Amino acid sequence: MKKRVNHILVTGGAGYIGSHVVNLLLDKGYKVTIIDNLITGNKKLIPKKAKLKICDIADKYSVSELLKNNNFDAVMHFAGMIRVDESVKYPKKYYNYNYHKAKIFLETCFKYNLKKVIFSSTAAVYGNPKNNFVTESSPLKPLNPYANSKLKLERFLIKKNKSKKIKFIILRYFNVAGADFKMRTGLISKFSTHLIKKISEVVVGKRKNLVIYGNDYDTKDGTPIRDYIHVSDLAYIHLKSFKYLITKKKSHIFNCGYGVGYSVKDVVECCNKLYKKKLIFKFGPRRKGDSKMLVANTRKFMKIIKWRPKFNKLNIILETSIKWEKKLSKNY
Ligand SMILES: NC(=O)c1ccc[n+]([C@@H]2O[C@H](COP(=O)([O-])OP(=O)(O)OC[C@H]3O[C@@H](n4cnc5c(N)ncnc54)[C@H](O)[C@@H]3O)[C@@H](O)[C@H]2O)c1
Numbered sequence: 453m454k455k456r457v458n459h460i461l462v463t464g465g466a467g468y469i470g471s472h473v474v475n476l477l478l479d480k481g482y483k484v485t486i487i488d489n490l491i492t493g494n495k496k497l498i499p500k501k502a503k504l505k506i507c508d509i510a511d512k513y514s515v516s517e518l519l520k521n522n523n524f525d526a527v528m529h530f531a532g533m534i535r536v537d538e539s540v541k542y543p544k545k546y547y548n549y550n551y552h553k554a555k556i557f558l559e560t561c562f563k564y565n566l567k568k569v570i571f572s573s574t575a576a577v578y579g580n581p582k583n584n585f586v587t588e589s590s591p592l593k594p595l596n597p598y599a600n601s602k603l604k605l606e607r608f609l610i611k612k613n614k615s616k617k618i619k620f621i622i623l624r625y626f627n628v629a630g631a632d633f634k635m636r637t638g639l640i641s642k643f644s645t646h647l648i649k650k651i652s653e654v655v656v657g658k659r660k661n662l663v664i665y666g667n668d669y670d671t672k673d674g675t676p677i678r679d680y681i682h683v684s685d686l687a688y689i690h691l692k693s694f695k696y697l698i699t700k701k702k703s704h705i706f707n708c709g710y711g712v713g714y715s716v717k718d719v720v721e722c723c724n725k726l727y728k729k730k731l732i733f734k735f736g737p738r739r740k741g742d743s744k745m746l747v748a749n750t751r752k753f754m755k756i757i758k759w760r761p762k763f764n765k766l767n768i769i770l771e772t773s774i775k776w777e778k779k780l781s782k783n784y
Pocket residue numbers: 463464465466467468469470487488489490491492493494507508509510529530531532533534549553572573574575625626627628629
């Protein structure tokens with residue numbers, strides 16, 4: 453008898469991370485249906501083999517129709533707003549998109565018996581941690597409305613897990629960067645606040661210089677330290693999490709990073725070495741809501757899911773990101 457192909461529902465599949473995961477799932481022979489309202493996503497990032505339903509996740513009618521007509525094995529929930537600076541300005545928008553709409557969406561999924569959820573959360577839920585390497589049980593102290601909205605949804609899932617048979621994997625991403633090696637997708641946002649995206653824009657000549665927000669942090673060189681994870685490794689983490697969820701049926705929260713911290717200046721230095729050219733930068737004031745150091749302790753994920761990174765080199769992250777930025781200049 454022919455084995456049934458797993459079918460995965462992906463919200464926000466037209467976005468940066470979601471589209472990498474969609475490509476990987478299709479590469480591995482899974483069936484994928486995407487829900488996206490294209491508010492920050494782009495149709496061009498979606499492979500032809502994926503089905504796309506253009507609607508808001510909180511559109512109960514359209515989502516119900518989709519759920520009635522398909523038999524999904526799990527939902528991967530990426531859809532949301534992601535800019536910390538914007539969330540500080542418009543906190544209600546972030547509450548609405550990342551919590552309220554997501555809650556409506558997930559309630560609809562549960563109603564139609566779709567009860568396995570992989571949720572994109574963020575390391576920003578830890579705020580400014582005391583320990584250099586944060587574990588999943590480190591204190592949760594979000595510093596901005598974006599992180600708050602993500603934590604609220606985490607708590608919603610945990611509560612549902614207790615009251616109903618909901619199983620989840622919450623993935624707390626550290627700093628996601630880089631692009632698909634085949635250059636099928638990458639980060640397209642013109643408003644991105646991601647360091648590596650901005651560096652790539654400077655390298656290809658779209659941006660005059662890089663502004664480093666704050667050089668008076670209590671770190672080795674005064675600039676903030678982050679844990680950068682290649683988006684293709686993160687995509688594999690989703691695949692592994694899905695397999696775990698359908699076989700073991702156990703809920704978990706996992707950090708997604710490499711457990712290695714680089715300061716902003718380290719990243720600039722790596723870029724200088726790669727391109728044998730000095731990147732132009734200047735210092736600006738600190739940004740509200742930024743923490744000094746966020747690096748993952750990744751032991752839990754490695755032990756339970758048995759994942760090993762493949763692309764954990766800063767120069768690979770930079771090279772793929774810059775290559776994608778060059779492609780973007782021509783095609784988007
Ligand atoms: N990029 C990062 O470094 C990072 C870090 C931590 C967590 N995350 C989380 O990962 C997820 C994906 O991030 P990304 O960088 O790919 O962002 P993105 O903006 O590229 O993708 C988000 C996608 O969701 C869609 N979307 C947003 N609201 C929607 C709604 N109400 N209904 C339907 N579609 C909607 C957008 O159109 C877009 O395609 C987000 O939830 C984000 O909070 C990202």
